[in-house]
Amino acid sequence: MSTAFEYSPDADRIMSVSLGPQHPGAGHFRIRLWLDGDYVVRADPDPGYVHRGEEKMSEYRNYIQNVPHLERPVILDSSGILFAYSLAVDQLMSNNIPPRAEYLRVIMAELNRIISHEYYLGILGLFVGQTTMITWMMGDRDLFIDLGARIAGARVTFAYIIPGGVRNDMPEGLHVQAFETFDWFEKRMDEYEKMFFRNPLWEERSKGVGVLSREDAIRLGATGTVLRASGVAHDIRRAEPYSVYPDFDFSIPSYKEGDCWARGYVALQEMRESVKILRQAFKNIPPGPVRLKLGPQPRVPAGEVYARTEAAHGEMSYFIVSDGSPKPYRLKLGVPSFKNMRIIPHLLKGVHIADIPPVYWGLNYWPVEADH
Amino acid sequence: MSAEQKGAPAKTPAVTPASTVVEVGPSVSTKGPALAPDTSRTLNLADEIAGRFPSAKIDYVRPRRVKLTVPPDKIKVVALYIRDILGFDHLNVVGGTDYIQLKEFEVIYFVGSISTPGQQDIVIQLAERVDRDSPQVPSLTEVWGAAEYHERETFEMLGIVFEGHPDLRRLLLPEDWNDIPPLRKDYVSPGR
Numbered sequence: 001m002s003t004a005f006e007y008s009p010d011a012d013r014i015m016s017v018s019l020g021p022q023h024p025g026a027g028h029f030r031i032r033l034w035l036d037g038d039y040v041v042r043a044d045p046d047p048g049y050v051h052r053g054e055e056k057m058s059e060y061r062n063y064i065q066n067v068p069h070l071e072r073p074v075i076l077d078s079s080g081i082l083f084a085y086s087l088a089v090d091q092l093m094s095n096n097i098p099p100r101a102e103y104l105r106v107i108m109a110e111l112n113r114i115i116s117h118e119y120y121l122g123i124l125g126l127f128v129g130q131t132t133m134i135t136w137m138m139g140d141r142d143l144f145i146d147l148g149a150r151i152a153g154a155r156v157t158f159a160y161i162i163p164g165g166v167r168n169d170m171p172e173g174l175h176v177q178a179f180e181t182f183d184w185f186e187k188r189m190d191e192y193e194k195m196f197f198r199n200p201l202w203e204e205r206s207k208g209v210g211v212l213s214r215e216d217a218i219r220l221g222a223t224g225t226v227l228r229a230s231g232v233a234h235d236i237r238r239a240e241p242y243s244v245y246p247d248f249d250f251s252i253p254s255y256k257e258g259d260c261w262a263r264g265y266v267a268l269q270e271m272r273e274s275v276k277i278l279r280q281a282f283k284n285i286p287p288g289p290v291r292l293k294l295g296p297q298p299r300v301p302a303g304e305v306y307a308r309t310e311a312a313h314g315e316m317s318y319f320i321v322s323d324g325s326p327k328p329y330r331l332k333l334g335v336p337s338f339k340n341m342r343i344i345p346h347l348l349k350g351v352h353i354a355d356i357p358p359v360y361w362g363l364n365y366w367p368v369e370a371d372h
Numbered sequence: 373m374s375a376e377q378k379g380a381p382a383k384t385p386a387v388t389p390a391s392t393v394v395e396v397g398p399s400v401s402t403k404g405p406a407l408a409p410d411t412s413r414t415l416n417l418a419d420e421i422a423g424r425f426p427s428a429k430i431d432y433v434r435p436r437r438v439k440l441t442v443p444p445d446k447i448k449v450v451a452l453y454i455r456d457i458l459g460f461d462h463l464n465v466v467g468g469t470d471y472i473q474l475k476e477f478e479v480i481y482f483v484g485s486i487s488t489p490g491q492q493d494i495v496i497q498l499a500e501r502v503d504r505d506s507p508q509v510p511s512l513t514e515v516w517g518a519a520e521y522h523e524r525e526t527f528e529m530l531g532i533v534f535e536g537h538p539d540l541r542r543l544l545l546p547e548d549w550n551d552i553p554p555l556r557k558d559y560v561s562p563g564r
Contacts, residue, residue: 047543047544048543048544048545048546051544051545053554053561055529055555056554056555056559056561057561060561060564218461218462218486218487219461219516219517219518220517220518221462221463221464221516221517221518227486232486234462234486234492239492239493240436240492240493241493306437306482306495306497308464308495315464317464317465317482319465319467319480319482321469329469330467330469330470332465332467332468332469334464334465334467334482338521338522338525339464339465339518341521342517342518342520342521371544
């Protein structure tokens, strides 16, 4: 942890320390901590080190030009952030998306959910000293990136889901490679469970640590895995079904504990559900076209729309105001990490310094996304 | 690999232990409800709010969205009504728009519902309009605790002052930012 000591005039025993922003353990993000001995008395998140002004940038570009830069805040879940954008623009334009494109969107979104959760569990393990986790996860994650790359052409920043459908069709016979990967991965997840989640060391570090109650989770606006680990089975894919999610059979894992262990375990169970969805999607995908011909500068009628999806980190929402011109008049990006940032000072208050990594990284928090 | 797993369960049970209670959501094991464009539920909500608060103006009612505009001095009462009586307890996001030609800012709260079944897909968009020259509105952090950072972001990006906010500081912009708030329409990005 990078430390910058500051003199605190309040009291001699309270020391103010910066966690981050240079150290990778904080991830382009600074938390100002006030410490009494080994305990945190107050935490103040300080984001903005990678603020890019996505919302202002969007006002200078048309609806298609906005696609590549909007996925940059969260490249490990690039389809999750574009899915909500495309949904919003499609609603503004009253587009009827071809069914095959809807299935391809779901396939890509679920692949990205697995890619993102693998990364999350990897760094969660890494920062509590379980370094096997990051090596396994980084390796296994690549199998899904390969699948995504065969569909989209690019490796991580897929830019695949666009207004009017998807960029291109997937190659023929991809399901063979996909099902092989899923068969192997389902067995592999049992190993994760044995090696990490049932590991006494991780249980000791995480069970009962950073408990977020159900009431606080709702009051403070938590989303995603954090919310579902606090006993709320709320997932936009079920609560407000979009795209073709009503066609699939899957469940929403949710646990009552609200501690770090449950937050990590929800992500593992969600990967199982994602594999379930992917199997159904590859099996039932209908033939047909995959995108509408919108042209390079689509005509978007005046109006406003609020669309939301369940991305890997939580609820991703877009509020777009269109004045009928080719560019958005206002684009408000509601990113899940920004919503979950409100949880950080709440949970860090009163914890031991050694518990900061499991609490902070357990939130499925991505600083670049929070800064948007 | 599988033989190893067969031997293992004695020590590490593959099934969920009793301490981990799996809570099942409303429509979990079966397929989800079909998408029905039905405005009856949102119309009811809009009628309820409009009947209770005559100053609230309903902007539009869609199958899953209601947008209403209220005067800034009434917004706290309406917000409390929406939270406590209608059961919209989860603040999603707070947005702000600069309508420079009307000389107005719009602040808009997007509120969803988690605890009340049957309306979890509905989002109420609670908006207020404020004069561009003196942009001061009451803060809703007491109503929805989640509003704290969202209001800070709206404050620095549009320069709207939220009165009663516990800690109204800049959030994302650099400390040495010395210009008008960047999301105002009269701010032009360098090089444009």
